[in-house]
Amino acid sequence: MTTTSAGPAPLEQSRSLVTAIPGPRSQALAARRSASVAAGVSSTLPVYVARAGGAIIEDVDGNRLVDLGSGIAVTSVGASSPEVVAAVAAQAADFTHTCFMVSPYEEYVAVCEALARLVPGSHEKRSMLVNSGAEAVENAVKVARRATGRDAVLVLDHAYHGRTNLTMAMTARAMPYKTGFGPFAGEVYRVPASYPLRDPAGMTGAQAAARAIDVAERHVGADQVAAIVVEPILGEGGFVTPAPGFLAALAEWARAQGIVFVADEVQTGFARTGSMFACEQEGVVPDLVALAKGIGGGLPLGAVTGRADLMDAVHPGGLGGTFGGNPVACAAALASIALYEGQDLAAAARAIEAQVRGRLREVADEHPAVAELRGRGAMLAVELVRPGTLEPDRAAAAQVARDCAAAGVLVLTCGTWGNVVRLLPPLVIEPRLLDDALDVLAAALRALPA
Structure with a gap:
């Protein structure tokens, strides 16, 4: 070397x-x-x-x-x-951990401030930080259930949301992610995704959304649904880009039914798809966004960012974790965000x-x-x-x-x-x-x- x-x-x-x-x-x-x-x-x-x-x-x-x-x-x-490495070294020299739930620090707050500015929507936002994408998705579901008082969660066919018990239930593919690991968390229901290559010829995004909504209303009932969780572009399921209008139609239906629309931007977020978040390209403003991967420049960090009224519906102590928002990971995230914006x-x-x-x-x-x-x-x-x-x-x-x-x-x-x-x-x-x-x-x- x-x-x-x-x-x-x-x-x-x-x-x-x-x-x-x-x-x-x-x-x-x-x-x-x-x-x-x-x-x-x-x-x-x-x-x-x-x-x-x-x-x-x-x-x-x-x-x-x-x-x-x-x-x-x-x-x-x-x-x-180099910018991330320098930020990590400087923060590690100050302190590597205190647990934000015990003795808080500015770096956590600064990341949440940046997310409030970057995540789509002009509404007031709040965030909580975790360690991974699966944790982010799981906490988004917790927030939605607490805020709505409902239990059911809708997910798309071909979706991938993680490897925890709940997110395995939300993930579509059995092998290698689910086989032999059940039983899984309940009240998770799958609806058809928009998969233009494999959908009937000529199916529009609006028609694909109507198909998904019909399944949800017949099999679950809209008044039972706390959240619909969608990847704007299906990730592990094949990088499937939905037909135009699919996500917007789902979001409109969710809003009319009092359902929390959660965008799982764990893989699509932070400039990956050509905008800071993939939802922006669909004209969709999610209620909650699950984030991870690119946020930390290589260090483990995840987040849930969303409407203040939803995030603040959870009682004090209901969200958190020992390592969530680790100060070194937060420093890496702040340096990464500066690069995403500064270098376009x-x-x-x-x-x-x-x-x-x-x-x-x-x-x-x-x-x-x-x-x-x-x-x-x-x-x-x-x-x-x-x-x-x-x-x-x-x-x-x-x-x-x-x-x-x-x-x-x-x-x-x-x-x-x-x-x-x-x-x-x-x-x-x-x-x-x-x-x-x-x-x-x-x-x-x-x-x-x-």
């Missing part, structure tokens, strides 16, 4: 392979892992990380890989962002979308295994099917991910059927580096059987 008087030198932003993937040191670590890490904890990439910076991961064998996953949309401001990373996400679509459009149009290239901003995906059909091809997605990794590019898969290749590059990725990674991805896609 090269060092300077100020510490390690920044990682060169280029792809470089000096061993096969995985290299010998990663293989040795994998052997150690098998004897100490639970088998249920899996990893996408078969290499072990030594350093990460910007859009590059350097493994223990000295290979530099292009990161098109960002730790699942977490390091949006770049891995080891929402515009950077839009530029990434234009570059990716321009590079992948030809292969998407020509290869029969590619059913759709979709997404917004730097949240993009390719859905793969068996040529000539819409039958999901999970094996093809896995093959593309393996081929990319072998060539030094990290891509992730997702989708209800595991047949979607998703791209979540850091918003600070250099265009030339993204081009290099897209060369690898395009070659992997073209190598699929036609």
Whole structure:
């Protein structure tokens, strides 16, 4: 590792392979892992990380890989962002923990002030901080139930909301997230999502919303519903962008029925889709927003932000947690928010979308295994099917991910059927580096059987 008087030198932003993937040191670590890490904890990439910076991961064998996953949309401001690192170091030198519920501190308040300013809507807002996206979603449901006095929660088909007992119940996909872990929390009901590729031809967003509302009213009853929780773009379910008008129609119905509209922006938030929050692109102002991932620049932090009357409906002591809003994570969040705004990373996400679509459009149009290239901003995906059909091809997605990794590019898969290749590059990725990674991805896609 090269060092300077100020510490390690920044990682060169280029792809470089000096061993096969995985290299010998990663293989040795994998052997150690098998004897100490639970088998249920899996990893996408078969290499072990030594350093990460910007859009590059350097493994223990000295290979530099292009990161098109960002730790699942977490390091949006770049891995080891110097501004985030400096903020973390300064805060850690002051204090690392006191528990905000015991002895509060300014950093927590400052993050909540920033969220009140950034989250859509001109209404008065309040926030509470947690550690993860699942915690944020679960607390949003708690707030909605307390404020409305109702129990039922509506979620969309193909949704992913987390791994706690309640959020597993809210998550659609059984394997690997739910199988064998029940029974789950009750009063969670699933309604159809808008999935333009797989919906009836010509179905509009309004029609898809009417379909979902009909299921909710017949099977649950609107007067029993505390909240409807939606991802503006389905994440783990396949980066599915709903038809225009779908979210707005659901939000309008919820408002008319006294139902709390919760936007799960854990993955879509913080400039990822080309605006600070994905709901803005749909003209929707949620009652509550669940946040995490990109908020902390790599440190664990989540939040619920929403209407003051809803958030303040919970009795004192009803919200909180020992580590929620840790001061070091809050410092990282404040530094990250300054980067999102100061560097206009929402515009950077839009530029990434234009570059990716321009590079992948030809292969998407020509290869029969590619059913759709979709997404917004730097949240993009390719859905793969068996040529000539819409039958999901999970094996093809896995093959593309393996081929990319072998060539030094990290891509992730997702989708209800595991047949979607998703791209979540850091918003600070250099265009030339993204081009290099897209060369690898395009070659992997073209190598699929036609």
